[in-house]
Amino acid sequence: xxxxxxxxxxxxxxxxxxxxxxxxxxxxxxxxxxxxxxxxxxxxxxxxxxxxxxxxxxxxxxxxxxxxxxxxxxxxxxxxxxxxxxxxxxxxxxxxxxxxxxxxxxxxxxxxxxxxxxxxxxxxxxxxxxxxxxxxxxxxxxxxxxxxxxxxxxxxxxxxxxxxxxxxxxxxxxxxxxxxxxxxxxxxxxxxxxxxxxxxxxxxxxxxxxxxxxxxxxxxxxxxxxxxxxxxxxxxxxxxxxxxxxxxxxxxxxxxxxxxxxxxxxxxxxxxxxxxxxxxxxxxxxxxxxxxxxxxxxxxxxxxxxxxxxxxxxxxxxxxxxxxxxxxxxxxxxxxxxxxxxxxxxxxxxxxxxxxxxxxxxxxxxxxx
Amino acid sequence: xxxxxxxxxxxxxxxxxxxxxxxxxxxxxxxxxxxxxxxxxxxxxxxxxxxxxxxxxxxxxxxxxxxxxxxxxxxxxxxxxxxxxxxxxxxxxxxxxxxxxxxxxxxxxxxxxxxxxxxxxxxxxxxxxxxxxxxxxxxxxxxxxxxxxxxxxxxxxxxxxxxxxxxxxxxxxxxxxxxxxxxxxxxxxxxxxxxxxxxxxxxxxxxxxxxxxxxxxxxxxxxxxxxxxxxxxxxxxxxxxxxxxxxxxxxxxxxxxxxxxxxxxxxxxxxxxxxxxxxxxxxxxxxxxxxxxxxxxxxxxxxxxxxxxxxxxxxxxxxxxxxxxxxxxxxxxxxxxxxxxxxxxxxxxxxxxxxxxxxxxxxxxxxxxxxxxxxxxxxxxxxxxxxxxxxxxxxxxxxxxxxxxxxxxxxxxxxxxxxxxxxxxxxxxxxx
Numbered sequence: 184x185x186x187x188x189x190x191x192x193x194x195x196x197x198x199x200x201x202x203x204x205x206x207x208x209x210x211x212x213x214x215x216x217x218x219x220x221x222x223x224x225x226x227x228x229x230x231x232x233x234x235x236x237x238x239x240x241x242x243x244x245x246x247x248x249x250x251x252x253x254x255x256x257x258x259x260x261x262x263x264x265x266x267x268x269x270x271x272x273x274x275x276x277x278x279x280x281x282x283x284x285x286x287x288x289x290x291x292x293x294x295x296x297x298x299x300x301x302x303x304x305x306x307x308x309x310x311x312x313x314x315x316x317x318x319x320x321x322x323x324x325x326x327x328x329x330x331x332x333x334x335x336x337x338x339x340x341x342x343x344x345x346x347x348x349x350x351x352x353x354x355x356x357x358x359x360x361x362x363x364x365x366x367x368x369x370x371x372x373x374x375x376x377x378x379x380x381x382x383x384x385x386x387x388x389x390x391x392x393x394x395x396x397x398x399x400x401x402x403x404x405x406x407x408x409x410x411x412x413x414x415x416x417x418x419x420x421x422x423x424x425x426x427x428x429x430x431x432x433x434x435x436x437x438x439x440x441x442x443x444x445x446x447x448x449x450x451x452x453x454x455x456x457x458x459x460x461x462x463x464x465x466x467x468x469x470x471x472x473x474x475x476x477x478x479x480x481x482x483x484x485x486x487x488x489x490x491x492x493x494x495x496x497x498x499x500x501x502x503x504x505x506x507x508x509x510x511x512x513x514x515x516x517x518x519x520x521x522x523x524x525x526x527x528x529x530x531x532x533x534x535x536x537x538x539x540x541x542x543x544x545x546x547x548x549x550x551x552x
Numbered sequence: 553x554x555x556x557x558x559x560x561x562x563x564x565x566x567x568x569x570x571x572x573x574x575x576x577x578x579x580x581x582x583x584x585x586x587x588x589x590x591x592x593x594x595x596x597x598x599x600x601x602x603x604x605x606x607x608x609x610x611x612x613x614x615x616x617x618x619x620x621x622x623x624x625x626x627x628x629x630x631x632x633x634x635x636x637x638x639x640x641x642x643x644x645x646x647x648x649x650x651x652x653x654x655x656x657x658x659x660x661x662x663x664x665x666x667x668x669x670x671x672x673x674x675x676x677x678x679x680x681x682x683x684x685x686x687x688x689x690x691x692x693x694x695x696x697x698x699x700x701x702x703x704x705x706x707x708x709x710x711x712x713x714x715x716x717x718x719x720x721x722x723x724x725x726x727x728x729x730x731x732x733x734x735x736x737x738x739x740x741x742x743x744x745x746x747x748x749x750x751x752x753x754x755x756x757x758x759x760x761x762x763x764x765x766x767x768x769x770x771x772x773x774x775x776x777x778x779x780x781x782x783x784x785x786x787x788x789x790x791x792x793x794x795x796x797x798x799x800x801x802x803x804x805x806x807x808x809x810x811x812x813x814x815x816x817x818x819x820x821x822x823x824x825x826x827x828x829x830x831x832x833x834x835x836x837x838x839x840x841x842x843x844x845x846x847x848x849x850x851x852x853x854x855x856x857x858x859x860x861x862x863x864x865x866x867x868x869x870x871x872x873x874x875x876x877x878x879x880x881x882x883x884x885x886x887x888x889x890x891x892x893x894x895x896x897x898x899x900x901x902x903x904x905x906x907x908x909x910x911x912x913x914x915x916x917x918x919x920x921x922x923x924x925x926x927x928x929x930x931x932x933x934x935x936x937x938x939x940x941x942x943x944x945x946x947x948x949x950x951x952x953x954x955x956x957x958x959x960x961x962x963x964x965x966x967x968x969x970x971x972x973x974x975x976x977x978x979x980x981x982x983x984x
Contacts, residue, residue, distance in 0.1 A: 280621075431933070436863045505858060
């Protein structure tokens with residue numbers, strides 16, 4: 184009992200008396216824990232965050248009618264939504280070729296504007312048509328040059344005329360520029376065209392997308408389900424590479440901080456060889472001395488982890504908020520790794536100089552040599 | 553005397569110097585590597601993102617409306633306006649010419665003919681560059697073409713060569729769906745008009761162009777009877793993500809602002825310069841690619857910069873803590889010097905010089921180590937070889953060394969000040 188007491192007294196004295204040194208060691212260990220926590224927390228969340236950003240590219244799966252000319256089944260959209268999962272975005276399109284009032288053939292497409300707006304975030308639109316306007320239209324910027332009045336668009340399909348209220352122009356730089364978009368119900372009532380394409384966006388890695396394709400194909404065996412190859416390949420490549428880059432960065436920074444901390448701590452232990460010599464001369468055993476050094480380092484390490492975990496989680500939250508505009512909440516899962524890392528550094532820092540000290544003669548040290 | 557003290561300090565206290573130096577070295581290595589990666593990440597991610605295809609597309613301004621559904625021309629446009637293939641070399645002369653990494657002209661046409669076994673063919677075809685040197689007189693030509701801009705196209709066989717085109721013969725590749733429908737394979741021939749097409753490979757694209765014939769551009773122009781004609785040009789350019797300024801109409805800006813707008817590599821300004829360079833053209837950004845690339849690029853490089861900042865902060869703390877300890881250890885020395893009559897200034901000067909020398913030396917080494925590390929990591933991860941330019945970024949050298957110097961000096965200041973303000977006799981008594 185008395186031995187433990189004296190041990191704790193020595194420890195307390197040692198930590199309080201050498202406040203400057205303890206503080207610098209504590210700061211070093213806090214920094215190492217904070218850096219490890221911040222990077223690991225970000226790293227754990229990275230893939231989900233990146234996949235979220237890739238949603239900007241729009242649909243990565245396209246469902247089309249089979250080549251034998253049969254249309255898509257009537258309830259296809261609800262079945263696709265069911266099979267694709269709740270976080271998937273879907274939009275259906277029907278196509279027909281109509282003639283403008285200037286006699287130019289133009290592709291008209293029926294769709295659900297609300298769904299497209301969510302799926303195809305890159306569409307630049309003057310004004311999205313109001314959902315209540317059943318005859319609203321978006322004019323592709325090239326198609327707009329082939330109609331007489333952009334606000335009162337007169338089109339003919341197979342002898343049936345229609346007048347659409349042009350809500351504005353649509354700019355994409357792709358095929359959409361030469362099309363006119365209108366609500367699906369209006370197109371079906373006018374031309375009889377049924378949806379022939381469903382675009383689906385599944386967030387996630389290429390394995391998740393493949394699984395979704397398999398699910399869709401199973402639910403709808405008669406239709407063609409194809410990935411948009413360049414998107415799926417590109418996305419997984421970039422996510423993998425960023426992941427690898429982050430991994431490299433984490434290792435590099437962790438190593439840097441670890442070595443600096445090691446330098447700081449071992450210097451402060453080495454500097455106390457006089458204490459060591461004195462204790463040895465007074466009859467302290469090698470193991471109890473080692474235990475003392477270790478215990479001191481461990482207390483500092485634990486303090487560092489406690490402060491560093493809070494700081495690091497805050498840093499990860501700030502970085503994520505700043506960059507991805509979504510919060511990264513603290514991960515309890517990184518705590519054991521951070522703890523292990525810090526204890527390892529502290530233990531190494533305490534043990535490395537002890538090995539050097541062991542060979543020293545207390546008498547020579549105390550004499551001041 | 554001063555120099556002797558300095559020399560001896562470095563000679564005798566090798567362990568201490570080594571540890572402090574190692575801390576600085578590793579700190580600068582990490583910071584240099586992170587900064588080097590962060591500055592080049594834009595180009596690297598752009599290279600990766602080129603997998604999504606072109607981000608600028610050029611049409612003839614007087615083009616007719618395309619009637620395309622699902623990538624298939626429902627009513628193929630006959631006649632209409634064309635761009636001139638010879639004008640494409642002007643792309644190499646625009647202000648941001650070096651940012652143009654790929655150019656792929658296209659000429660769609662319709663091919664009817666017979667296979668060797670007598671089956672009828674009625675298919676759409678596209679004339680393309682596969683591996684074409686594009687140069688404007690001087691300079692090294694840019695090797696470019698559709699293959700580069702569509703990395704997801706997979707060929708079984710070889711891409712057609714434009715050099716093989718003669719008035720009677722040409723090479724061609726078939727889309728996989730068309731090839732299986734006609735049961736053709738590499739090595740077969742097709743007869744169309746007066747030309748024989750030799751199939752060199754089967755292409756799988758994963759979209760509607762699997763139904764097509766891929767021809768070298770010169771062969772397509774010859775078959776269509778439109779020499780030098782190009783319907784559409786895809787351009788892949790390194791761009792700066794769009795901001796509010798990029799969306800401004802340059803013709804409404806003041807001349808000075810217009811100059812600034814013009815000299816920034818926005819997709820809009822590059823498209824504007826292409827319109828200026830190629831007469832009768834209309835160039836536009838492909839928003840699906842450009843806008844989304846911008847978002848992804850911003851996020852990834854933002855992440856790298858923030859992590860670099862975190863690395864800088866952590867390395868700064870670690871290095872200054874190491875320096876503080878290194879000086880604190882030497883309180884006895886400071887006490888001895890002071891009691892022997894050294895002035896505070898000269899002691900401080902000695903310690904600062906030591907720290908400074910160490911910081912410059914270790915920081916310089918760290919710069920090279922970090923640059924090497926960044927190059928190694930970059931090439932391991934992105935496997936882009938020389939695409940990212942030289943390994944060393946000279947601008948970083950003064951930045952990194954100055955940072956190392958500042959951090960080391962700042963880290964040692966409290967310890968030096970403490971040692972100097974404490975009475976020498978107290979220090980000496982405490983440490984003996």
